[in-house]
Amino acid sequence: MKAKIAGQTLELVEGNIVDQRVDAVVNAANSRLEGGGGVDGAIHRGGGPAIMEETDRLYPDGCPTGSAVISGAGRLPAKHVIHAVGPVWSGGKSGEPELLAGAHRRSLELAVEHGCRSVAFPAISTGVYGYPLELAADVALRTVIAFLKENSRPELVRFVLFGRPAYEAFAAKLEELK
Numbered sequence: 001m002k003a004k005i006a007g008q009t010l011e012l013v014e015g016n017i018v019d020q021r022v023d024a025v026v027n028a029a030n031s032r033l034e035g036g037g038g039v040d041g042a043i044h045r046g047g048g049p050a051i052m053e054e055t056d057r058l059y060p061d062g063c064p065t066g067s068a069v070i071s072g073a074g075r076l077p078a079k080h081v082i083h084a085v086g087p088v089w090s091g092g093k094s095g096e097p098e099l100l101a102g103a104h105r106r107s108l109e110l111a112v113e114h115g116c117r118s119v120a121f122p123a124i125s126t127g128v129y130g131y132p133l134e135l136a137a138d139v140a141l142r143t144v145i146a147f148l149k150e151n152s153r154p155e156l157v158r159f160v161l162f163g164r165p166a167y168e169a170f171a172a173k174l175e176e177l178k
């Protein structure tokens, strides 16, 4: 599914984040940038050790929740990996929506600062971190739409959803918001 937002493209696909041929792929990282399962595991396995070597060197203190940092992409087809740290879901009253929005916004700022014309996001926080899919889709899509309207960049933002239920949740929300 594709939508035009202020001349830019917002796209939803079902697939695997590591296969994306875009300028930057976003990792669903943790604040210590120490790797893990899910998206993080797939990105480090696919990209090889160069990614962790770089983040250890550039960001020894990690990255706060609600923000993001950028590195090279090792052997992945992308040029950059943006390591975004979403919140752990704990009921929704601990600032989770603001932190999830912040992780998306900072990722987009870094992409623009590094000249990326295309960026692919996974559904940050909706796996190990337990953020309900429909609520995360709402925050993620609203944040990206607002950023595209304000900045007219990047040219393409793609959400890569793992499995049909995640795709359907994002598609229903985009239908409502676009």
Ligand code: AR6
Pocket (backbone or CB within 6 Å): 015, 016, 017, 018, 028, 029, 030, 034, 035, 036, 037, 038, 039, 040, 041, 042, 086, 122, 123, 124, 125, 126, 127, 128, 129, 130, 131, 160, 161, 162, 166
């Ligand atoms: N491509 C696209 N989406 C995927 C992939 C993939 N290869 N693998 C999983 N997903 P998660 P989080 C989906 O757990 O919730 C790690 O251990 C998955 O179905 O990767 O932000 C980190 O180190 C889900 O919808 O990220 C952190 O400690 C979504 O991507 C922690 O998990 C996010 O799931 C971060 O948890």
